[in-house]
Amino acid sequence: MKYEQIDNHLFIHNRQQLVDCLEENSIVIVCANGNVYRNGDQCFPFRQHADFFYLCGIDQANAVLVLCPQHTNADFREMxxxxxxxxxxxxxxxNKLSTEDAQAISGINNVKPYDDFEKTLPAIILSCEHIxxxxVENKQQFSIIRDNNFELYQKLQSAYPLLQYRRLCPILENxxxxxxxxxIDLLQKACLITAETFQDLLLQIKPNLTEYEIEGEICRGFLARKxxxxxxxxxxAAGKNACVLHYNINNGICQNGDLLLLDMGAEYANYAGDLSRTIPINGKFSQRQKDLYKICERVFRLARTYYTPGMSCNKIQRIVLEAMQEELLNIGLINKKDIENEKHKFDSVKRYFMHGVAHFxxxxxxxxxxxxTIFDYGMVLSCEPGLYVPEEQIGIRIETMMLVNDQPVDLMDKVPLAVDEIETAMQKNK
Ligand SMILES: [Mn+2]
Structure with missing residues (x-):
């Protein structure tokens, strides 16, 4: 792994928090991800299961974590x-991780070879009532993800049908x-890498570059920063491509006079960055682009102030839709009649801003x-209003990551935001 070794107190703390939520006489079993077959003899790049990583920090395929906090033999409490x-x-x-590496990373003393898992488990599991x-619990759709956890569950279910099987997902989600x-330090690092890479792009972007050349620069900036x-x-997404919300073919050309929408995020030590900015390809906004950009900017600045305890994504969404409706009325993209004729509230504003403003x-x-979910201290969310006017080939999104607090913290507040900040930054290398 490229990242610096993480203080293992993080994982020790996470396991302790989990143990505090369990029923009496419980065992927790969490599997790492395996390697996923891609094609031919190749696998996709490995990505660890987020919950497994959260509990032990091991970034290697095919591993199992077992917690049995009340076991009479202290060796079996964490394995x-x-x-x-x-x-x-x-x-x-x-080399894969040595026993000593795994101990140091996770803070778990009892590290055993993977093949010992099935031999060791019966003695531990039979002293427990709850497992x-x-x-995976997908809230968007009914689906079964047949990962290592699911496969192990099926095996254990048939071997130990009378144990009480329990859901780990809601506890870990909480x-x-x-x-x-x-x-927060790790997220801050992911944000810093993302922000610095974006700042590099401001000096490089000019007419006639292709979107994929810029994608290449993003990759370089991320990897070079670990x-x-x-x-x-x-x-x-240059020009009208920006009106496709998850456009990522990135095969277009940056035309002189168009805007370029960038939505990008580095992953550092498995923690995510997520940043969007929309900039003029030739370094100067036209008057119309400026007017529309400033609408999005004002709504963004307003939205940021609401990342406080007690709020929720839905509550912020409503505030943002109200603000955006007012802005669109003022500039004439929608009128009073449109609003009166709405079948559902905010239908007219949603023609120009049709996505959520926040996600964790x-x-x-x-x-x-x-x-x-009600916001609480320590939660981190995106803040990302957008304004999309396909008939003018203009799509604008401004996004940062916010730390919930009485005074909300923008984790990427150094990134140019105002029109003149962006234009000045783009002039620097000309
Ligand atoms: Mn986002």
């Missing part, structure tokens, strides 16, 4: 099973929502938490 390095590994892929397993100081890579596929960010770029 980690990892794949040892084989001779073949040494020749072909390099917590981490089955814990992962509030970021500890160590996690990111794992992207926290999501970057959106590099953490180990996933769209992290755990719902639109109704």
């Amino acid at each position: 980690l099973f990892i794949e040892p390095t084989t001779e073949k590994d040494r020749q072909w892929n390099g 917590y397993m981490d089955i 814990l992962r929502l509030r970021k500890s100081p160590w996690e 990111a794992n890579g992207h926290s999501f596929h970057p959106i590099v 960010v953490g180990l996933d770029v769209h992290d755990v938490g719902t639109k109704d």
